[in-house]
Amino acid sequence: MLCVHGDQHNYSGIGLSITPSYIRHDCLGNCSRAVIGDVVIYRASRDIGSGAPIFVPYFPAWMEVEERQGRLSCYDIYCICFLCQSQMGDKNYHDERLAAVGALFGTLPTTEDILQNPPKAIQELEELCTHLERTYVDHPTIQPRFHSAGKFALLGTCYQLLGNREKQLESSLRGLSALGFDAKVDAIGHLFIMRHGHYDRENVAKLAEMQASSLQADGLVTQAATWRLLAGKALDIRFGHWSFTDYSIFGRERPKDTSNTD
Structure with a gap:
């Protein structure tokens, strides 16, 4: 699956992302995602119990529901999470x-x-x-x-x-x-x-x-x-994903992440 950020980030590489079959989308989710080149980093943002499913927001929850749904539809995702149902209702x-x-x-x-x-x-x-x-x-x-x-x-x-x-x-x-x-x-x-x-x-x-x-x-x-x-x-x-980077890989000046993460 192509990275949903498309060409918004300014890193080289093909920008592949983990498919929803491994980590499902949810507009609120329980973890956050950051894209650094060809690497996607997931970090827990809610309490996650043992055996609980992991959900990631592919687009920010503060975005208007119509815009979120429109962007998600480009990747054949029709979201029916609680937030979308609530906002549409x-x-x-x-x-x-x-x-x-x-x-x-x-x-x-x-x-x-x-x-x-x-x-x-x-x-x-x-x-x-x-x-x-x-x-x-x-x-x-x-x-x-x-x-x-x-x-x-x-x-x-x-x-x-x-x-x-x-x-x-x-x-x-x-x-x-x-x-x-x-x-x-x-x-x-x-x-x-x-x-x-x-x-x-x-x-x-x-x-x-x-x-x-x-x-x-x-x-x-x-x-x-x-x-x-x-x-x-x-x-x-x-911003914690920067702690995973190294200047020997990205250079002393860290590349600016312009991706639309939440």
């Missing part, structure tokens, strides 16, 4: 969600707005997140709130500026929950991940690192380490 809500995001995109608080007036930015972001949540039908484990996760990161930034650590923590946990995580902190602030959710392009790392930085600044080193561990996990899933 709530078409009206889906359109409302996109319309809301599109209408409010230009009015979202900018960095300058947040710095100048955090309380106002908080109100605007809370209203948007509340509206978006009403447009979802299924649980975040099936239908991650990709449009909301980044807004919770912005909310956390607002509360961080105000010095409200409790609300900042709440925003971080809400952001993780929006992506299907089941996370909690103990009485002294250590993070525990009871269930791993969907590691998106940037927001898991952003939420975790923001919380870790605040805890570190407050002198809570061990608590910060638990959040930084999550940030490291998110970065490993997204």
Whole structure:
């Protein structure tokens, strides 16, 4: 089977990928994939029990369902995973969600707005997140709130500026929950991940690192380490395949991976 990235990556080689008969496609999946030349590297991104099947997303889950289905059809894959069924089943809500995001995109608080007036930015972001949540039908484990996760990161930034650590923590946990995580902190602030959710392009790392930085600044080193561990996990899933490369093979300057991985 030809690599679904086609000629998007800039490596030499024929770019063959493992066929779906070995690793099946699922839009959320439980492992991530990276293409380096003719090598395809798979890395676990969810808890995988003994004997459980392995699924890989051939295209990013945050891509609109119509676009994902169209691209997958080029490789004779018609996906009926939970995410696709959920998104196609709530078409009206889906359109409302996109319309809301599109209408409010230009009015979202900018960095300058947040710095100048955090309380106002908080109100605007809370209203948007509340509206978006009403447009979802299924649980975040099936239908991650990709449009909301980044807004919770912005909310956390607002509360961080105000010095409200409790609300900042709440925003971080809400952001993780929006992506299907089941996370909690103990009485002294250590993070525990009871269930791993969907590691998106940037927001898991952003939420975790923001919380870790605040805890570190407050002198809570061990608590910060638990959040930084999550940030490291998110970065490993997204970029960790570089640890498998060697400059003697690729040269001292690592080749830029422009493939559409998730």
